[in-house]
Each structure stands twice: as C-alpha cells, then as structure tokens.
Amino acid sequence: MQYNTVVSGAMKLLNALDDAVLSDSAADAAVLREGLSILLRCLYPVAPHAAFGLWAELGFVALHGELIDAPWPQVDEKALEQDEIELVLQVNGKLRGQIRVPADAARHVIEQAAVSHPSAFVLPKAGRRRRSSWWRDGSSMSWSERRLLLVGAATLALGGCGFKLRGDEPLHFRSIALTGFAPRSPLAAELRAALARSVRVESTPARAELVLQALSDQRERVAVATTAAAQVREVQLRLRLRWRTQTPAGREVTAPAELALSRDMSYSESQALAKQYEEADLFRDMQADIVAQVLSRLSVIRL
Secondary structure, eight states, X not given: OOHHHHHHHHHHHHHHHHHOOOOSSHHHHHHHHHHHHHHHHHHTTTOHHHHXXXXXXXXXXXXXXXXXXXOOOOOOGGGGXXXXXXXXXXXTTEEEEEEEEETTOOHHHHHHHHXXXXXXXXXOOOOOOOOEEEOGGGOEEEHHHHHHHHHHHHHHHHHOOSOXXXXXXXXXXXXXXXXXXXXXXXXXXXXXXXXXXXXXXXXSGGGOSEEEEEEEEEEEEEEEEEOTTOOEEEEEEEEEEEEEEEOTTOOEXXXXXXXXXXXXXXXXGGGHHHHHHHHHHHHHHHHHHHHHHHHHHHTTOBO
C-alpha cells in the first residue's frame, strides 16, 4: 500500500467523523471514541510519534493499553449493511435536498417521499448548528478541539514520520540553468532550491555548464466521480514534467524524458477548505517526488 493511500484513507475517516451527527448520549460518545481509536491505530505505522502522543492525550491508554500493543482494527461487514439509504432530491436540474428511504423501497414509495418533501418546491434557508459531544470523564470537548488534535496528526503524517530521508545525490557539474517552466511554477521553485544545495543555479543559460529545459510543466485536477446531482465526489490530481538537458551551445546531453504522477482524492463540498489543504499537500508530495527523480537522473551526467 502506498503512503499517500494511507493518508487519503485517514482523511476519509476523519471527514466521516466530522460529518456524523452526534448527540451527548453515552452511545454516541462510544461511537466517537471507537472511530478516533481506529483512526489513530491506522495512522500509527506512518506517524508513530504523533499517533502515540494523541493516543495518550485522548485517554485511550486506560481503555486499550499502549498504542503499540493495541489490536489492529477488524472489519465488521454487518456494520456496512444499511436499513436506509439517502437519495439526492433534484428538481429542474437544481439540488433541493436529500431524502432517506428504506434500502429495499419500491419505486412508488421513493417517488411519494420525494414529492412529499417540502424542499421539492421551496428551498429553505440553510442553518448552521454547532455540534458538541460528551467525552471521557464526563467532560465535554468541542468538535473544533477534537478536529484540531486530529488534523495535527494528519498534518504530521504528511510531513514525515521520524524516519531519516536519503540525502541529495552528488552532481558532477558546477552550474545549471532552468528554462521553459511555466511562470511562477512551484515545481521550478522547488527544483531550483534543491539544485542550489549542490551547484550554482544561473539565471542566464549562457553562463551555465548545463541547461535543463522544461518542454511541458502541467498541473491538473480532474473530476473522476460525481453523484446523480453532478456533485464531485472524487478527483484525480496529476503532475507532469517533460524535460531534457543540453549545453548552452544547444548540444543535447539527455534525450527528452517525461515524469508523470497522479493521486486520487475524495471530495466533499461540505469540507471544501479541508480538501484544499489536502490537495495542496498531495501536490507538494508529487512535486517533491519528481524533483528527487530529476536530481537522481542529473547525478549520472558527466560533462
């Protein structure tokens, strides 16, 4: 399993907990505790330090023991069965709400529920309700406080998990120039910073020993799954670099090569801001991967 797949799955679980409508009852508190404990156990292999600290901070040591000894979550297939399903209510191409019907409801039952729904003809003003749930020791922890702790864990998982990364490979030239990149390209900026740790990066190709020319520098965001109401539910992020190297005189050193990466990401309009941060993190991860691959290929060049 890829590292980003683990992070994406953790974000999906975090969003599911965020979207859950929970009361102050002990039963709902138990559901929340179980969800958070599963999230931390899944994050532990990729972010051990952050997950270990949050496990103790949220009181799971008393319930399950130390995180390192906690059992891996087991899938309960019966829990996936639903007595009711939620359907999107759409009128004249406009989203009017949702209805819940029995999973085995006949067509006429669904149609009756749809026409009986007040939002089918009048769109009410949306309201916003603050959610709070009972927490351990009888205290109450606001949802924003719980989310802040968990977003911190997810951010640390994206930023690193305590392992030492391999250092930059040595380059066998003294200066290089970058050309052909899109204006204000984040990829060009990171590549320039990485190169500057080993060689001199010239702004004028004529002054450099080697010229790296970007033939294509593309960043895309493509919707790959939508609902019946045309709402995006999954997107694919793509980063592509096509490049070659040559001398300032135009002699080709390496033939054109292409590096292309993609990442799948779930999407929810109710979590648009969080998804923006997740998208930026995934692009940064792909960008760092491409930069590392470029540096590795440049390390074999000897002029």
